[in-house]
Amino acid sequence: xxxxxxxxxxxxxxxxxxxxxxxxxxxxxxxxxxxxxxxxxxxxxxxxxxxxxxxxxxxxxxxxxxxxxxxxxxxxxxxxxxxxxxxxxxxxxxxxxxxxxxxxxxxxxxxxxxxxxxxxxxxxxxxxxxxxxxxxxxxxxxxxxxxxxxxxxxxxxxxxxxxxxxxxxxxxxxxxxxxxxxxxxxxxxxxxxxxxxxxxxxxxxxxxxxxxxxxxxxxxxxxxxxxxxxxxxxxxxxxxxxxxxxxxxxxxxxxxxxxxxxxxxxxxxxxxxxxxxxxxxxxxx
Numbered sequence: 663x664x665x666x667x668x669x670x671x672x673x674x675x676x677x678x679x680x681x682x683x684x685x686x687x688x689x690x691x692x693x694x695x696x697x698x699x700x701x702x703x704x705x706x707x708x709x710x711x712x713x714x715x716x717x718x719x720x721x722x723x724x725x726x727x728x729x730x731x732x733x734x735x736x737x738x739x740x741x742x743x744x745x746x747x748x749x750x751x752x753x754x755x756x757x758x759x760x761x762x763x764x765x766x767x768x769x770x771x772x773x774x775x776x777x778x779x780x781x782x783x784x785x786x787x788x789x790x791x792x793x794x795x796x797x798x799x800x801x802x803x804x805x806x807x808x809x810x811x812x813x814x815x816x817x818x819x820x821x822x823x824x825x826x827x828x829x830x831x832x833x834x835x836x837x838x839x840x841x842x843x844x845x846x847x848x849x850x851x852x853x854x855x856x857x858x859x860x861x862x863x864x865x866x867x868x869x870x871x872x873x874x875x876x877x878x879x880x881x882x883x884x885x886x887x888x889x890x891x892x893x894x895x896x897x898x899x900x901x902x903x904x905x906x907x908x909x910x911x912x913x914x915x916x917x918x919x920x921x922x923x924x925x926x927x928x929x930x931x932x933x934x935x936x937x938x939x940x941x942x943x944x945x946x947x
Contacts, residue, residue, distance in 0.1 A: 664698070676795060683818065691711070692711055722745070728826060731826075733824060754781045768782075769816075772822050786804055787856070796817065834941075835942030841853075852918075855870070856938040876923075895947070912927075935947075
């Protein structure tokens with residue numbers, strides 16, 4: 663996997679890491695944090711490894727309504743951070759074992775374009791922005807990394823330093839629903855995340871994202887708009903769930919066919935909306 667690597671550099675700061683990644687002496691440097699399995703394709707061509715795990719990018723902060731997750735914060739750190747929304751923590755915990763979560767980071771997930779993570783679906787539902795450092799600094803909506811028309815992929819000389827989003831206020835609930843081959847399967851056949859902000863029984867704001875068995879997670883803005891401003895009841899939930907299959911383009915693999923994924927998508931959306939409402943209001947729909 664890394665048979666061509668001739669150098670290893672342990673960066674002690676972001677500036678140090680970017681300096682090493684930016685060297686142009688016929689080397690092919692690759693930023694790494696430990697989850698080598700996620701970036702195996704890029705490691706095959708790498709001649710130098712720049713370890714960014716000690717570059718100070720592993721913090722998790724909640725300041726007011728702003729949440730910042732460092733690019734090299736591990737999934738297990740996210741699981742243990744009680745300041746984060748429960749749906750974010752649950753999505754991080756859905757991945758594999760503690761041993762794997764202790765080495766897996768969002769930087770590696772984006773760099774390796776490992777789009778199947780429940781956590782990426784959850785972050786997409788929270789309108790997450792990604793700060794990318796390289797030759798310059800830019801802030802890119804997470805959705806752009808997955809958009810067919812405007813896909814953004816991290817280059818070898820770039821690092822995703824921060825993932826930020828704003829918490830909704832008021833009666834807010836979130837839900838992750840997933841189906842996998844087994845309870846312990848790290849990769850879902852399909853996953854759905856729903857976030858609802860309620861005023862009484864009226865939906866003030868709805869966010870729904872689907873991932874796992876798709877080329878990349880997607881938001882469902884048409885359904886979000888259908889729900890916004892309306893009283894949430896069983897009929898509205900069923901209407902929304904019934905439209906999902908026609909809005910996603912799942913793939914077929916050994917976990918399940920594209921048709922099966924379409925069939926279960928509505929079920930997962932219905933469950934997610936019902937649980938999100940319960941989390942927001944403290945009672946069943």
